[in-house]
Amino acid sequence: MSDSSRDTAEGAGWGAPELGTYKRLMPTKVEKISWLNPKMLWAARNGVLASWFGDPTGRTRSRWVAQRTAAGSPADKVIRRDDPDRFSFLVIGDTGEGDDPQYAVVPGFLRTGQDTRFAVLASDVIYPVGSADDYGPKFFRPYQDYQAPIYAIPGNHDWYEDLGAFMRVFCDDAPPLAPEPAPRPLSRARLRSLLWHRPRKNDGQRLADARELRSAEVQQAVQPGPYWAIDAGPVRIIGIDTGLLGTIDAEQGAWLREVSKDPRPKILITGSPLYVDGEHHPCTIEGGGTVDEIVRDPAHRYVAAIGGDIHNYQRYPVQVDGRTIQYVVAGGGGAFMHATHTIPRVDVANVAEKEFRCYPLRGDSLAFYSKLYGRRLHLRRFFTVTEAQAAAVVAERLGIPLTRAQQTTTRITWRIRLVASLLGAGRRPDRTARFRLPVRKIYTQLFSPSSATYSPPFFKCFLRLDVTPEAVRLRCHAATGNRAQEVDPPVEDEVTIPLH
Numbered sequence: 001m002s003d004s005s006r007d008t009a010e011g012a013g014w015g016a017p018e019l020g021t022y023k024r025l026m027p028t029k030v031e032k033i034s035w036l037n038p039k040m041l042w043a044a045r046n047g048v049l050a051s052w053f054g055d056p057t058g059r060t061r062s063r064w065v066a067q068r069t070a071a072g073s074p075a076d077k078v079i080r081r082d083d084p085d086r087f088s089f090l091v092i093g094d095t096g097e098g099d100d101p102q103y104a105v106v107p108g109f110l111r112t113g114q115d116t117r118f119a120v121l122a123s124d125v126i127y128p129v130g131s132a133d134d135y136g137p138k139f140f141r142p143y144q145d146y147q148a149p150i151y152a153i154p155g156n157h158d159w160y161e162d163l164g165a166f167m168r169v170f171c172d173d174a175p176p177l178a179p180e181p182a183p184r185p186l187s188r189a190r191l192r193s194l195l196w197h198r199p200r201k202n203d204g205q206r207l208a209d210a211r212e213l214r215s216a217e218v219q220q221a222v223q224p225g226p227y228w229a230i231d232a233g234p235v236r237i238i239g240i241d242t243g244l245l246g247t248i249d250a251e252q253g254a255w256l257r258e259v260s261k262d263p264r265p266k267i268l269i270t271g272s273p274l275y276v277d278g279e280h281h282p283c284t285i286e287g288g289g290t291v292d293e294i295v296r297d298p299a300h301r302y303v304a305a306i307g308g309d310i311h312n313y314q315r316y317p318v319q320v321d322g323r324t325i326q327y328v329v330a331g332g333g334g335a336f337m338h339a340t341h342t343i344p345r346v347d348v349a350n351v352a353e354k355e356f357r358c359y360p361l362r363g364d365s366l367a368f369y370s371k372l373y374g375r376r377l378h379l380r381r382f383f384t385v386t387e388a389q390a391a392a393v394v395a396e397r398l399g400i401p402l403t404r405a406q407q408t409t410t411r412i413t414w415r416i417r418l419v420a421s422l423l424g425a426g427r428r429p430d431r432t433a434r435f436r437l438p439v440r441k442i443y444t445q446l447f448s449p450s451s452a453t454y455s456p457p458f459f460k461c462f463l464r465l466d467v468t469p470e471a472v473r474l475r476c477h478a479a480t481g482n483r484a485q486e487v488d489p490p491v492e493d494e495v496t497i498p499l500h
Contacts, residue, residue, distance in 0.1 A: 004478065004490035005361055007405050011490055012364050013457025013480030014387050020456070020486040022103045027137050030099050032454075033128050043129050046160050046197050050244045053192035058249030058286060060162055061241060063177050065225045065251070071172070073224035077255065079151070083117050083233040085469045091269065092333035092462040093122035093308030094155065098138035100454040102334025104481035106142050108489035109462050112477055116464065117232070118148050118221070120239065122330060123271035123308025124155030125166065132165035132203045136210030139169070144213040149221030151230065153239040155271045155309060156246075161199045163226060168204065172222045227252055229259045234469045234499065236262050239269040240291065242283065246272040246309075253285035260300040265499040267465075267472070268295055273307025275316040275327040278346045278356075296320050303472065303497045306330050306463070311338040313359040313461045313476050315493060318349045326474065326497055332359070332461035341366040341390070342424045345398045353400055359476055359492040360459040361403050363391025366425050368459065373423065382415065389416050390425075397426035456481030461492065472497045 003011030010017065034040060050057065069075055090113045095102055113119065126134045143150060151170070158166045167174035183189035226241040227248075238259060240248055248256070260266065272283055274292050282292035295302045304326040314329035331338075337360070346356040360368065367390035374383035385393070392410040395402050397420060402409070420426075457480040466473040473496050477489040 002484060002488040002490045004492050005359065005364060006403060006492065009387050009404070009407075010484075012360070012387065012404075013459070013478075013482050013485065014364075014367075017456075018483040020104060020107060020481050020483045022100070022107055022481065022486070025106055025142065026100070026103045027098075027141065030137070032099055033097055040128055043197055044157075044160055045195065047156055047244050049192050049195055053188040055243070055245050055247075056189075056192070057159060057243035057245070058251070060177070061226060061243065061249060062251050064163060064167055064171075064174065065227075067174060067177065068171055068225045071174070073171075076229075076259065077224040077227065078229045078231060078259065079223060080231045081117075085233050086467065087233050088113075088116045088464060088466045089232070089237075090116050090119040090462060090464055091122055091306055091330055092119065093331040094124040094311050095121060095142075095334040096124060096126040096134070096138040096157075097335050098127075098134065098142075100481065101336065101458045101460055102138070103142055104456070104458050105334055105460045105462060105479040107486040108477060108479045109143075110145055111486070112462075112464055112489050113146060113148075116148060118230075119143075119146065119150045120237070120269055121150060121152035121333070122239075122269050122306060123153060124157045124331075124335065125152050127157050127335060129160035129197065130154075130158040130163070130165050131161060131199065132168060133206045135165065135169055136206055136213070140210040140213040146214075147216065147218050149219060150214075151221055151223055151228070151239065153269055153271055154226050154241055154243075156242075156244050159244045160197060161203075164199055165204065166226065168207065170221070170223050171225060227255070229262075231262075231264075233467055234264060235467055235472070236264050236266045237269060238266055240271070242271040246281070247284045247286065248291065250285065250287040253287065253289065253291075256285075256291065256294055260294050260297070260302075264301070265472075266300060266302045268302060268305040270305065270307045272309050273314075273327070273329045273331075274305050275318065275348065275351075276307070276310050276314060276329050277343050278348050280348060295325065298323070303499060304328060304474065308333075311335045312340050312365075312459070313357075313492065314340070314343075315357040315476075315495065316346075316349065316351045317355050317495070318351055324497075326495060328463070328474070330461070330463050330476070332459070334460060337365070337368065337459050339365045339369060339424070341369070341394055341420075341426070344426055345400065353398070357493045359461055359478065361391070362394045362398070362425070363387060363403070364457075364459065366390035366394055366420060366423060368457075369423050370419055383419055385416050385419055386410075390420070393417060393420040394425050469499065471499055
């Protein structure tokens, strides 16, 4: 097995290694998403409108589900497969930007997943607004050689066009919803309706040709809607749709409570992680209760909850009534990397820093962002810190040991400390706090298209889960964009989850 980032800097993708072969898979012309483009910002306005004028996602979702049920989908929304008691599947989140970081994951994904029974895409299948004609270069092309079905749950970006393209691709070519009656004049709903972004009239003209790339019988999967359950071997896998604002509607909540009563062990897949960045986000259910209350109920036998949306990997082993539930963030499948160096020293739900795992390592994340800002602001000599320097200053600020096994102590200068503070390492309050630069979603939205994010290392990842009647082995595999990690995708984290 190849070195991981926990072993060596080379295992993390640093240095001058051989570039991977992923570029051969990419289209000749790649559209790079720029959130500096006013046209792009205007197209993606529905999330803001929903937060200002009320979120219509729950009602729209209910209409999609009713349409699928009327068309003959199972009312319980359970996909019953014939997997054996021992099988494997893949989980990959936030994939669909269609550029270098997404395609860099594909060679390792195919190599590691060649014997798996299916894959699940967890959140944001397509950026920026889930358009149907984007499915060719951002879904069908990259995964054309994966010889198994792919199921998916939508993320907020898939909802920016009311989920129409998602339903066409994953739900048996579901027809468009009939128009709703216009809201009453002068109401908030009326204003929202007037401003609401909708698909282009001709969107989807290239979809039929794109489908040919994944047209083999073994690749086909039809799901009953944007949320579903899969009975696979000894486990039930439940996927929920958290819509535009990271919540679920009352109808979906009632369904989740019902399918959670099944006696077999369960794994939740969600678009919004329940533990992330050292914080608990239990996910509100309309009408009362939370998703995490359902997950924690011992009668429901959940053993893991895996969420997308945040573009990195994190794992929190939370003790609940004498058993451990593994809460995982798995959104590193292709979109721009969200920082891990801003995660404070972990102390949440009795999970301490020594039990917490993340990828990329915080030091690698800080080094990555220091190079981005150095290039973006034309201040490379000031901002750029090496991976060794970044790891050392993160360890100092958080009071933790160096993570990389072969790393030695590096001298930390005032410049390194200042850069770490400006980039929010450890989020420790200090005199420079008010001057911190954006390094998470704001940076992604503003700067990623025009920074050095199209050359390795990318710090992408995907999960492989090996299921037996006794346990599930979960492994996080890295994809850096370098050849070495394509040939033998390193394991960045591994945990065995008992089922009994």
